[in-house]
């Protein structure tokens with residue numbers, strides 16, 4: 139049995155698109171492992187455990203990862219049930235993980251607390267009571283920035299609202315103009 143080795147320090151993010159993540163060195167003895175190929179068929183591959191020479195991963199553009207997932211999701215939608223089931227069954231049991239440097243915004247806890255108090259246990263978008271309580275018995279709401287911090291929004295009272303988890307997700311999926319206006323009105327009125 140012959141195996142073709144492919145040792146690469148590039149990571150495939152999108153088909154035919156490669157991102158250089160740094161110089162690598164062998165971290166342990168290479169070994170063989172069963173992994174699904176592009177079509178979900180199990181095949182044996184030689185794994186070269188690699189570590190980055192400088193120890194840290196260079197920052198990875200999160201958009202790359204999102205694009206990969208979106209591309210795969212689109213591809214998945216075109217396959218029939220049987221094919222999806224076969225691929226899902228063949229999937230790697232251990233999900234891949236990576237160390238990533240993610241830009242995180244520091245948030246003012248007083249602003250968040252203020253928004254929650256203002257909401258009085260009711261979602262500021264759908265006006266429904268929080269769907270459940272946290273372990274401390276307080277109504278569970280999440281704080282959200284009407285104009286996202288990532289888009290230059292401010293961590294201020296005027297830009298922060300408390301939402302039920304459903305509406306919070308909705309704002310991040312749809313970010314509907316009418317919803318934005320409604321939340322901004324409510325902030326101004328308070």
Ligand SMILES: [Zn+2]
Nearest residue numbers: 261264302305
């Ligand atoms: Zn809601």
Ligand SMILES: [Zn+2]
Nearest residue numbers: 281282283306
């Ligand atoms: Zn949010």
